[in-house]
Amino acid sequence: MNPTGSIRRRMTISLALVAALLSLLSWSMVASFARQAAERTQDNILAASATIIAEAIRSEGGEVRLELPYAAFAMLGAVSEDRVFYQIETAGEILTGYEDLTTGSIAPAAGEVRFETTEYLDVPLRMVRMTRTVLAGEEAVPVTVSLAQTRNGIGTIAGDLSETAAALSVAFFVLAVALTGFVAQLSLRPLNELAQAVARRGPTDLRPVRRQAPSELTPLIGSLNRFMERLAGSLRRSEEFIAEAAHRVRTPLATVRAQAEVALHGAQSHDDKQRLRQMIRAIDESSRSAGQLLDHATVAYRIEDLSRDTINLAELAASVAAALEPTAGLKDIEIRLETSDVATLGDKVLLESALRNVLDNAIKYSPDETQISLTVDQQGDMACLRICDQGPGLAGQSTTDLTKRFARGATVTDVVGSGLGLTIASEVLQAHGGGIELADNPKGQGACAILTLPKA
Amino acid sequence: MRYSDIAKGLILAVWASALPALEVEDRKSYPGEGGAMISVLSTADLDVFEPFIRQFQQDQPAIGVDYTVASSTEIYAAITEGMKFDIVLSSAMDLQFQLANDGYAQAYGSDATARLPDWAQWRDLVFAFTSEPAVAVISRERFSGIDLPATRQELISILRDYPERFDQSVGTYDVRTSGLGYLFATQEARNSDVFWRLSEVIGRLQPRLYCCSAQMIDDVISGELAIAYNVLGSYAERRRTQEGGDRMEILQLEDFGNNMLRTALIPRTAENVTGAGAFLDALILAGLAEEQTWAFPPLQPHARQGTPEFGPIRLGPALMVHLDPLTRRAFLSSWEDAMEQE
Structure with missing residues (x-):
């Protein structure tokens, strides 16, 4: 049977794909938030610096004067190693700073603070522009402060945070996959348990399955x-x-x-x-x-x-031996009983049938004028029936081979038989929780069949 | 780049040296065994730097060095004009920073630059390799009988108490022509309110204004000057070990001290970047060395014992503030008011 894929793998893969998608989504969101936060921080610092500069503008003798405040620039330098550009413009005239910094941009109205993303000297810049009105003599003059910074600091901060977020996302993904495997296992457990319960059943157990199942x-x-x-x-x-x-x-x-x-x-x-x-x-x-x-x-x-009656094995052996006495007599075979009182629980008809088949087998394969011994005793918890003959023996064949249906020993080619006898005995004894074993006779020629049953 | 033209025009106009070509103070070539040559543009005097170049050529015999000395403003102008040099060393860290900010420098990174502390480099463009304090140098002879001042306040008192002794005997940088003097003055004005009072007092004594540390120190040794205020500590230390050095004393005032970083950058127009990088690495390693191996003080301040510690001037955009023409004009006007009181 070729399985068409595994449910567990399919579950794990689809859940892992979902986790990967979510991880990717959360990473990109965090990274974008980090970038926005860093950009806003830069804007705030630029605005603060530009405000400090604008506040330092004053008029002296009708002229606009400015000493750049050290703090405004020191602040920019303290946060990141970004390049700084500035320009102070009053009514269309560049007062100081980088002359073409604001080319193409209209100065904001007084009181307005405007942020622009622009490019200067082939570098992307973030620029803040604000206008303040200064009274020069009797004239109100608008003065525009433009302050710009490169965006490396932002990139570094956003990059660092994005890396952290990526690491977290990967960790999240790994955890999710591990949990996915666990969940798949948990979900499939009832199925596996059912399969095991059915597999554990004996070959003849065809009772209906009565299990609690989802x-x-x-x-x-x-x-x-x-x-x-x-x-x-x-x-x-x-x-x-x-x-x-x-x-x-x-x-x-x-x-x-x-x-x-x-x-x-x-x-x-x-x-x-x-x-x-x-x-x-x-x-x-x-x-x-x-x-x-x-x-x-x-x-x-x-x-x-199966019925469970108490059966005295000694009596059982005696009655079976007596029933087969005529058959044995035909070949002048003597059946010698050596029994002690051992009881077992079981079906008398079946046990009789099992013993009869084994004994019948022994008679069938024994040469004329020999002896068959039938012993009943106990070994530990088990009752033991031993039937030994003086026939040709097993010639190395195993119990399993010989108890198969219609299987016949290699040494019995000249004897007619169906091969069912040992099968019957084996099935009966297994149903009773016992078994049958065949071995060469330890006392010399012949074979022994040892039937074991749990004691009552 | 119209801004640079304006800035350069303004700066050069103020320094009254608006020459189209580089005004070279000194120049020497050290040919190497290979064909490679690096052109170095520097503010450091040749005799100070020669031992380092020799050492460098021992380690890198293939590389020849063409060493040109010029003032810091000349160097700034040369680079903005696009003159080709492979590496630029300058004591004017503000001008060096401005070059980097305006895109005239190229980024460089190596194991040596990675060892520099954060404050000693900016964006892999500008690298500090010495940390040099500004000091006062006095003539022992001219100060005989006077307790040496420990702070600027004490110095002010002494100058007030002995006006005739110090008349025409105080030397300091002419901040209009010296980039380093301007840097020291602006940083000191920013950090200490005593600066302007001291300038007032010095101004009344008909001070003598200099372009360079070396000449000021020489005049202290000759006794022509009683005190030279704000000179480079490294020059003073070196001069003290030479002839007549015992006639002078180095004062590191305790209330405040400027630490200037001598910096290097590789211009965007550099042709031999590999050679320049090797030279820069050697500079940084010499600056980071525990033992002082050359004429300059080490970069790490813990190596200098017994002096009050003030952090180096920060390498950052704040350095551009005093280069702004408007701000500069305002500062110089206040300075002139204080210094020239005839």
């Missing part, structure tokens, strides 16, 4: 539950079908076998007897396979709703 996940859970319901139904139907089929095959087989027995008794020639015996054996195998299929279906069906 409303956005309800449709997903609903669909999942409906799907699992359908799956469970279809599984049940197929098991029922198999059980039905096996049942329907077994009954006629029994009739055929009975007829074959009768025929065997009546047969005269050695060849006929031999043929009939083979026939009976084949019928037995078919019947056994059908029985196992039926068992398997029963197991699958009963595991869904």
Whole structure:
């Protein structure tokens, strides 16, 4: 399955983009405010200096006189290292200063303070102009003070503030991205939890999901539950079908076998007897396979709703051994019971079926005139059933391989079997919280099947 | 640049030296091993500066130095007229500042300029490399029997008490012709109200007016002058170690002291900017040196012990105030009223 991108990444990226946009916006706003503030400061200082100069203008003997106040220029120099230009003009005549500083600009009216952004000597300037009326003799003369400064100081201040703002914006952005990742994780947590809960389920657990989940996940859970319901139904139907089929095959087989027995008794020639015996054996195998299929279906069906009765394993072992005594007897195999009283909680039918299949397997793969031991004891919290034969052993194959459905051991090519027996046992024991393990017989030839179950 | 024409015209007219070409006081060439040459225009006397040039050429043998001495006003005029020099050194920091403000200087930056304190440079255009106090120099002989004055107020009292002894024996700058004298006078007038009273008292004694520190100090040593007021401390210190130096005494008055910054700038018209930069770096490093290695006092005031500390004259647009023709006219008129009382 190829994922088409990640929700978390998509969320993180889109939120980060939003954060970046906001950071950029806030930076440009702060930078522009800083520039405005710096410009206003320069304007104020220029205006203050120009006012000091204008106040120093006086008339003496009908002539306009001026001594530039030191403070006015010292103030400009104290704030920034900007170049300073000035001009004092009275009624169209330049009194002092830089003559062409104000070319193209009309002097402001008396009392007016005007700021201009202009250029002089190829440098951008900020200039303040103000006019004051001075009484020279009997005549009122307007005197215009123009004071200009380059804008490096502003640039430096605005640049510094803009840099600080940029650093803050970057920090803000980084924080926002980190939070975004966190938020994405938080938002997706219910989804991940749901996925984990479903993944944790056993292979046969098809119960509906009953979890508290955010409303956005309800449709997903609903669909999942409906799907699992359908799956469970279809599984049940197929098991029922198999059980039905096996049942329907077994009954006629029994009739055929009975007829074959009768025929065997009546047969005269050695060849006929031999043929009939083979026939009976084949019928037995078919019947056994059908029985196992039926068992398997029963197991699958009963595991869904496992009952929990107290079961004495010693009694169980004895009854199963007794039931298989005739089969063993056919091959002169002796089943030796060594049991102690251990109880477990579970479904008696299923556990009987499991043990019967394992024991049946052991009988099937044991050579004639051997022994099979069936031991019941306990190890710690677990009850332990050990079935050991003197057959060909496992030849290095693992429990997992051998308990797969329809899998058959490498050493049994000459024996007819369906391979379902161990699968049934394994499923039953797992459903009871136990397990099955196969090992070579530690006491010599043969194999051992060890069935473990939790003690009651 | 019509303003500069006006300003220059006014300034030169007042100094009565409106010559079209540079009036050179002294000039010497120190050829280097390479072809490179830097032309230096300076107010500092050649004999004062020669050791530094020799040292510079030892470190930079490839660079030749063409050293021209002129007055500070001549230098200002030369640069505004567009004469080509690679580096300009001047004791008139106001004129140097005006050049930079009006766009005649070019920016320069190096490791050496970065080591200068903020007050010793302006916009990477003007760089200070010495800090030199204005002092009074007196003749021991002419002051015999009189307690040496510690403040201007005491100096005024002494001059009043012995009018016949000091008649025609007080020397000071003619601020109309000396840029440095004008700078010292305007700064002192701004900082201390005693200045005008002292000027009045000196004016009554028929003072002798000079263009330059060196001549004033020589006249004190010869006994022609009893006191020279407002001379360059660096010149006085150097002269004291020479012949007849024991006949004079240097007074640093305690009530106020001017500290002038000798400054350098690289004109916009400079042709060998690299060489000029190397020369400027060497100047700054010599000025910043802990040990005094040359004729000039160090830039950092903490190196000078035992004198009252007054900060250097601020390198800033306020220096332009007294260069303004109107303001200058007003100041000179007051000064003339005080000094010429016949």
